[in-house]
Structures are given as C-alpha cells and as structure tokens.
Amino acid sequence: MELFTEENATRVVQARNTGCKDARMRQILDVVIAHLHAMARELEPTRDEWSQAIAFLTRVGQMCSSQRQEFILLSDTLGVSMLVDAINHRREGGGTESTVLGPFYRAGAQRLPMGASISKDGRGEPMRVMGSVRDLDGQPIAGATLDVWQSGPNGFYDVQDPNQPPFNLRGVFTTEADGRYAFTTVKPSSYPIPDDGPVGEMLKSAGRHPYRPAHIHFVVGAPGFRPIATHLFMVGDPYLDSDAVFGVKESLIVTPQRVWDSARAASAGLPAPYWEISYDFALAHA
Amino acid sequence: MELFTEENATRVVQARNTGCKDARMRQILDVVIAHLHAMARELEPTRDEWSQAIAFLTRVGQMCSSQRQEFILLSDTLGVSMLVDAINHRREGGGTESTVLGPFYRAGAQRLPMGASISKDGRGEPMRVMGSVRDLDGQPIAGATLDVWQSGPNGFYDVQDPNQPPFNLRGVFTTEADGRYAFTTVKPSSYPIPDDGPVGEMLKSAGRHPYRPAHIHFVVGAPGFRPIATHLFMVGDPYLDSDAVFGVKESLIVTPQRVWDSARAASAGLPAPYWEISYDFALAHA
Numbered sequence: 392m393e394l395f396t397e398e399n400a401t402r403v404v405q406a407r408n409t410g411c412k413d414a415r416m417r418q419i420l421d422v423v424i425a426h427l428h429a430m431a432r433e434l435e436p437t438r439d440e441w442s443q444a445i446a447f448l449t450r451v452g453q454m455c456s457s458q459r460q461e462f463i464l465l466s467d468t469l470g471v472s473m474l475v476d477a478i479n480h481r482r483e484g485g486g487t488e489s490t491v492l493g494p495f496y497r498a499g500a501q502r503l504p505m506g507a508s509i510s511k512d513g514r515g516e517p518m519r520v521m522g523s524v525r526d527l528d529g530q531p532i533a534g535a536t537l538d539v540w541q542s543g544p545n546g547f548y549d550v551q552d553p554n555q556p557p558f559n560l561r562g563v564f565t566t567e568a569d570g571r572y573a574f575t576t577v578k579p580s581s582y583p584i585p586d587d588g589p590v591g592e593m594l595k596s597a598g599r600h601p602y603r604p605a606h607i608h609f610v611v612g613a614p615g616f617r618p619i620a621t622h623l624f625m626v627g628d629p630y631l632d633s634d635a636v637f638g639v640k641e642s643l644i645v646t647p648q649r650v651w652d653s654a655r656a657a658s659a660g661l662p663a664p665y666w667e668i669s670y671d672f673a674l675a676h677a
Numbered sequence: 678m679e680l681f682t683e684e685n686a687t688r689v690v691q692a693r694n695t696g697c698k699d700a701r702m703r704q705i706l707d708v709v710i711a712h713l714h715a716m717a718r719e720l721e722p723t724r725d726e727w728s729q730a731i732a733f734l735t736r737v738g739q740m741c742s743s744q745r746q747e748f749i750l751l752s753d754t755l756g757v758s759m760l761v762d763a764i765n766h767r768r769e770g771g772g773t774e775s776t777v778l779g780p781f782y783r784a785g786a787q788r789l790p791m792g793a794s795i796s797k798d799g800r801g802e803p804m805r806v807m808g809s810v811r812d813l814d815g816q817p818i819a820g821a822t823l824d825v826w827q828s829g830p831n832g833f834y835d836v837q838d839p840n841q842p843p844f845n846l847r848g849v850f851t852t853e854a855d856g857r858y859a860f861t862t863v864k865p866s867s868y869p870i871p872d873d874g875p876v877g878e879m880l881k882s883a884g885r886h887p888y889r890p891a892h893i894h895f896v897v898g899a900p901g902f903r904p905i906a907t908h909l910f911m912v913g914d915p916y917l918d919s920d921a922v923f924g925v926k927e928s929l930i931v932t933p934q935r936v937w938d939s940a941r942a943a944s945a946g947l948p949a950p951y952w953e954i955s956y957d958f959a960l961a962h963a
Contacts, residue, residue: 434704
C-alpha cells in the first residue's frame with residue numbers, strides 16, 4: 392500500500408474504506424473525508440488553528456445535556472439543518488413548506504379540545520390560530536394531529552423558564568371530518584437562541600446576532616400522510632430576513648389581524664380586541 | 678435580504694459573515710460553510726441520517742476528558758491531522774519529516790543525562806537509540822532538546838496502564854557541542870488506538886483495524902530552530918502501511934540492529950545482545 396503524503400492524502404484515506412460492508416456508510420465516509428481534506432487544503436490551517444478547531448468542537452459536545460443540544464444549534468446557525476430540511480422536503484413531494492424542528496420540542500403535551508387555549512398562565516396578548524389540514528388536492532383530512540408549541544411573550548419556552556408552568560404554551564389538537572383546527576394562544580415574541588456557549592461565541596466573532604423572529608411551531612401529521620415540522624412567522628418581525636437559523640420561508644409568514652368585534656370575540660371565548668391568524672396546512676401522501 | 682432556499686443556501690449563509698471583523702475568521706467560516714453545504718448536497722442525508730451524525734459528534738465530544746481526546750482521534754483517523762501536519766511541515770521549510778503529536782504526550786518528563794535509560798521498570802527488550810541533531814547544512818546543534826516518549830512492550834503508555842510507574846518510558850535529553858544524543862529504552866510494540874468509543878465504532882463500520890505500527894515519539898527543538906514532533910518507526914512492523922492515523926513516512930522508518938558484541942554492550946551499560954537504532958534529526962531555522 393501507498394504511504395500518506397500531502398498530495399495523495401485523500402485517495403489513501405478513502406482507500407481504507409474498501410472493506411466497508413455498508414455501501415451508504417462507505418459513500419458517507421468518502422464524501423466526508425473528501426470535504427474535510429478539501430477544507431484543510433483551502434484554509435491551510437496552522438497547527439494552532441487546528442487545535443482551536445478541535446477545542447471548539449469538544450466544547451460544543453460538552454455543552455450538550457438533556458436540556459441543551461449545542462451541535463444542533465451549530466448545524467442550525469451554519470444553515471446545514473435548513474439545507475438538509477429543504478433537500479428532504481423536495482424529495483418528500485411537496486405540501487406545506489417545512490422548517491427546523493428546533494431544540495425545544497417536547498413530547499407528551501396534553502391533547503386538548505378544539506378551540507382550547509395552550510396558555511396556562513394567561514400572560515401575553517391573546518391570539519386565535521385557525522385553519523384547516525388538507526391533502527394536496529385540497530380535500531380536508533380528518534384525524535390530523537397538530538402538535539403545537541411556542542415561547543412566551545418574554546421569548547422563553549417553558550423548559551427554559553422556571554416562572555412558566557410545565558407544558559405552558561404546548562398542546563395537541565386533532566381535526567374532525569371538516570379538517571379544521573382552532574386554538575388560542577398568546578402572540579409570540581422574537582428571542583435569542585441560547586448564546587452563552589461556543590455557538591454564541593462563534594456568532595459573536597462572525598458579527599452575527601442570535602435572534603429568531605417570532606413564530607409558532609407545528610408538527611402536523613395524519614395516518615397515511617408525511618408529517619411536517621414547520622413554523623408560522625409573524626409579518627413585520629424585524630428578524631424575518633436575518634433569522635439566526637435561516638428558518639423563514641415566504642409561504643410561512645402570516646399576518647395577525649386585530650379583531651375588535653365583541654360578538655366574534657365572545658364566540659371565541661376571548662376578550663376584544665384579540666389577534667387572529669389563519670393558515671391552511673397541506674400534507675403529501677406518505 | 679434574500680430568504681434561504683435550497684438553491685441559494687450557501688450564498689445566503691455566507692452573506693451573514695459580512696460583519697465579521699477578523700478577515701481570517703471570515704475566510705474560515707466561509708470555507709467551512711461551503712464544504713458543509715457541499716457535503717449535504719452530495720449526500721442528501723435523510724433527516725434520520727442527519728440526526729445520527731449530530732448524535733455521533735455529540736458522543737465524540739462527550740467522550741473527551743483529561744485522559745482522552747476523542748476529537749483528535751477522529752481527526753487522526755480521517756487523515757486530517759496528518760494533512761494539516763504535512764501542509765505545515767511544507768511551509769516550515771524542511772528538516773526531518775514530522776508526524777502527529779498524538780494524545781499521549783505529557784509535559785514534565787525528567788531531564789536525564791546523555792545515555793540514560795527511560796525505562797523505569799526494565800520490562801521489554803533493551804534498545805539503544807543514538808544519533809545527532811543538525812541544522813539543514815549538517816552542522817551539529819548544541820543545546821537541542823529531545824523530548825522522548827513511547828508505549829511499553831504491552832502497547833500501553835504509562836498514563837493508560839496502572840502497572841507502569843508514572844513517567845515510565847519518558848525523558849528529556851539535551852545535546853552537547855557535538856550535537857549527539859543517546860539513550861536507552863525498550864523495543865516498542867504496535868498497539869490499537871483507544872477503540873471503545875465512537876471513533877472505534879466508526880473504524881469498525883468502515884471495516885478498518887485500529888492499530889498503529891511500533892514507534893518512539895520525539896519532540897526535537899533548539900533555540901532559534903523550529904521544533905518538530907515526529908516518530909521513529911521500526912522496519913518490518915505489519916502495520917507500517919496501514920497505520921490507523923496515517924502517521925508513517927518512509928524517511929522515519931529505522932532498522933533496529935541486533936548488537937552481540939559484549940565490549941560494546943558493556944560500554945553502553947547494556948547486556949548483550951541488545952537492539953540499536955541510529956537516526957539524525959535535521960531542524961530548520963525559525
């Protein structure tokens with residue numbers, strides 16, 4: 392076998408994978424090796440820069456806990472998560488555009504009756520969210536579930552904020568025959584991603600801010616359909632075109648309407664005025 | 678500003694670095710983003726594969742401790758460490774070829790008189806190592822230091838093996854006016870890199886073995902010269918052409934000679950027969 396040199400490095404390292412029994416694994420290793428080597432050849436890092444890169448990745452790993460996933464944050468802030476999402480959404484055959492799941496999803500939120508509120512502490516400006524879940528032909532989907540979560544008006548999720556009740560601003564709704572859904576929440580706020588770790592340092596040294604525009608998270612699924620993880624963003628948010636994790640899509644920006652009509656407010660169980668947004672989700676068959 | 682799409686992703690993410698004040702940092706970020714995105718476009722990872730990659734990197738970070746640097750091991754086994762080393766050695770203007778420092782260097786080894794033994798437990802076949810340290814014109818360098826370390830005949834370094842005395846098989850030697858050095862040790866053995874972590878799993882799934890050919894580590898330096906970190910490898914080792922970390926260079930392979938002459942053995946303070954290797958190091962001016 393050939394010994395490693397600067398010139399033949401990539402070929403020599405890839406040649407070690409010839410004993411790999413899993414063709415996909417071999418392809419992944421070959422492509423990862425090719426790009427890591429190309430990166431080193433383009434950047435020609437000093438020994439000290441390489442040590443700093445190793446130390447950075449180590450700190451990213453060591454920042455991870457049951458409450459914090461710093462490698463997802465790194466992937467998010469470098470646009471890799473959204474690129475993987477976009478590639479998969481294209482291959483999955485359409486429907487409502489998807490976006491990052493984010494690190495604050497929590498399984499086990501309460502199933503709530505249609506129209507119920509997900510706010511357990513009543514803090515914030517009341518907002519009603521309504522619409523339908525349909526297939527790609529526009530037919531309503533019965534029994535679709537919407538798993539919904541968001542941060543409070545202070546920008547924190549329940550899991551980050553000891554002043555919020557557990558599972559505040561989380562709930563699961565199921566559509567009936569007409570495919571329609573509705574629930575009440577509070578108007579979300581923009582907020583910084585956790586920036587007290589190595590990813591925050593990276594953003595700082597890149598001259599980037601850590602903010603995400605205000606949004607509500609959804610995972611929408613139904614038997615026989617591909618689930619989608621997405622957000623609805625609020626029009627006019629100052630961070631819409633500079634989301635720290637690149638999650639915004641034109642098709643996911645909604646315009647909250649101020650509703651002053653007291654009869655309509657009463658039928659929604661809300662005080663007037665309140666905010667209202669309407670959005671129809673479309674799912675592709677699995 | 679433009680919103681992120683699959684097509685414009687790389688440009689949009691790189692555009693966020695325009696506020697970066699450090700030109701080198703900006704170049705690093707731009708190149709890393711370009712290659713991470715190119716990797717994602719070539720591989721089109723499923724969402725599940727991407728999660729597995731995140732989980733793998735997280736485990737690599739969490740395996741790191743004061744005794745173990747799994748990210749260096751990952752860099753080593755993918756040939757990145759040796760490529761960075763080769764690039765830097767080229768730029769540093771020659772001299773003895775360098776190789777990976779490895780994770781088992783330990784500062785603070787004892788300064789020993791010329792010719793002394795670094796074996797504290799006497800286990801293994803005795804071996805004398807001798808030669809000189811010279812500049813690129815062949816002139817001897819006085820006051821050059823050789824920081825030397827190696828694994829025992831069982832393949833373990835002192836820090837991995839509670840049965841070895843602390844700082845076993847480690848020592849620092851300083852050349853005199855003639856630039857010569859000599860010390861006694863034991864013949865090193867090939868050994869596996871630590872393979873009970875995520876890097877070991879990767880090697881297994883790639884169908885690769887974790888072995889390194891037998892070697893002695895050196896950091897050789899002198900005032901006014903660029904220090905080099907290198908190894909000497911033993912000719913005939915079965916892993917010379919498949920070193921798990923790609924560290925072997927033709928110019929670093931030495932041929933141990935069996936010495937039977939008892940007068941010569943006595944003058945080296947060793948029983949006959951013993952092994953002897955001879956190697957001259959060359960340092961470039963700083």
